[in-house]
Amino acid sequence: MSQFVVKNSEADAPPPPNPSSGGLKGHPWLTLLTVAVGVMMVALDGTIVAIANPVIQEKLGAAPSEIQWVTSGYLLALAVFLITAGKIGDRFGHKSTFLVGAVGFAATSAAIGFAGNIQTVIAFRVLQGLFGALLQPAALGLLRGAFPAERLNMAIGIWGGVIGASTAAGPIVGGLLVEHVSWESVFFINIPVGLIALALGLWVLRDVRAENAARSFDLPGIGLLSVGMFALVFGIIKAPEWGWGDSRTLLFLGGAVLLMVLFALWQGRAKEPLIPLSLFRSVPLSAGVLLMVLMAFAFFGAIFFVTFYLQNVHGMRPVDAGVHLLPMTGMMIVGSPLAGIAIGKVGPRIPIMVGMLLTTGAMVGMSTLDTGSGTGVMSLWFVLMGLGISPVIVGATEVIVGNAPLELSGVAGGLQQAAMQVGGSLGTAVLGALMAAKVGDVLPGNWAKPGLPPVADPQQAELLKQGAQLGIAPPAQPGMPQQAVDAMAGAVHQSFVSGMSLAFVVAAAVAFAAALLALLTRRGSNDAGPAVHI
DSSP states (O other): OOOEEEEOSSTTOOOOOOGGGTOOTTOHHHHHHHHHHHHHHHHHHHHHHHHHHHHHHHHHTOOHHHHHHHHHHHHHHHHHHHHHHHHHHHHHOHHHHHHHHHHHHHHHHHHHHTOOSHHHHHHHHHHHHHHHHHHHHHHHHHHHHHSOHHHHHHHHHHHHHHHHHHHHHHHHHHHHHHHHTOSTHHHHTHHHHHHHHHHHHHHHOOEEEETTOOSSOOHHHHHHHHHHHHHHHHHHHHHHHHOTTSHHHHHHHHHHHHHHHHHHHHHTTOSSOSSOGGGGGOHHHHHHHHHHHHHHHHHHHHHHHHHHIIIIISOOOHHHHHHHTHHHHHHHHHHHHHHHHHHHHHOSHHHHHHHHHHHHHHHHHHTTOOTTOOHHHHHHHHHHHHHHHHHHHHHHHHHHHHTSOGGGHHHHHHHHHHHHHHHHHHHHHHHHHHHHHHHHHHHHHHHHTTTOOOOOOHHHHHHHHHHHTTTOOOOOOTTOOHHHHHHHHHHHHHHHHHHHHHHHHHHHHHHHHHHHHGGGOOOOOSOOSOOOOO
């Protein structure tokens, strides 16, 4: 059984106070509030910046390939550094790691807001991703240390609800700030949030760490894992542009596999490995990691297309699209704490399986959406999706973190977040490729059906296909009859919806596989932290 120690600044500091007697330092619920404020920045940033990207491109004169890296650079840094960041928390304490992450995230946000060119924006977005990676595993490590085993799932449920609320608020807040203030304000908003997280952290957090945590870093292991993760995520990001059979894509993905094999071999020999292979002897933990990958593949990969569906097919403004997604994210906010309660009573297996089956049903339902689907039908499937995904995120997180020893809680938190990032990136790329192929197949027929003349210019035809993959109809030419304009838009939108339907069907199959995998999960069996009264 892992032993833990509490670090205080005073050598003769008294034992941790009982929260019920009025002490604030180390209070479990105040710890939850503090880490939720910090992680809220990372979750908010995941969706709020997407709304600002078109304006950033216009104001800074960025090329399409450059504006892509405003998002890709951030996600790449986040994915590559998450597990190492968890190890840093295990070694130096999750409180210090969390505070450095919060301050660094806010500082880089300010630097982005003051940047005068796109290159500077991308550079600080990469740094922002590194600091964001410090925050997330540290938050889970602090929760693991603050809550006893029987309350950990409840804490993770509320934590998941905060992430859901922040994700839901991103498009709405981002749209309002971009429309009424400036694109810089999208980043400046992180400054007060970061300062609040810092103040609360200094006031509330108590550093809990295991006595037998590793005292040295596995530098070769960190190098192999980081380069391998970079090759994997970079290859996935670039595959839709290069092509899955392109030599560059195969080089990066093949290199990632080779580096991961070398990493695993090294971990078996290293004196103090970054990720002890014994960690994966736990079948529930291994199943939880794979479950997180499959869940993120299905959920983030499929939901990626919904924003284009709402904005380009239905013609909604970003703020309106965000409002239409509130049934889903609202159910995640409500469902995450309820999932925590259910998991506390019956364990994670049944809630996760039911959640993935609900998600499968939602994906099948969303595959039936067409160009004329109304708000009521969309909201029905969005509600089902939010209810389904909540117990999966909460349950899989509890399974991964709860089944790891306390001295590896940071690494386990990093594994959980890295699995989600890799799964989401892979789902977006793979489903995007399938959708693009489907759109390319059906577009010529849909274009010819209303009697539109074929596009003779190969370059124009390629631009038409690329626009159709996002649901963007070609602009009307001067003097073009409205009937022809409507026919072009209809052909493009029908082709987009056909591709989106295929993506949802494949996502449903992946979600069903994840439901079966849930049979291998069970409640964390390791000591979850101090036995405090809450």
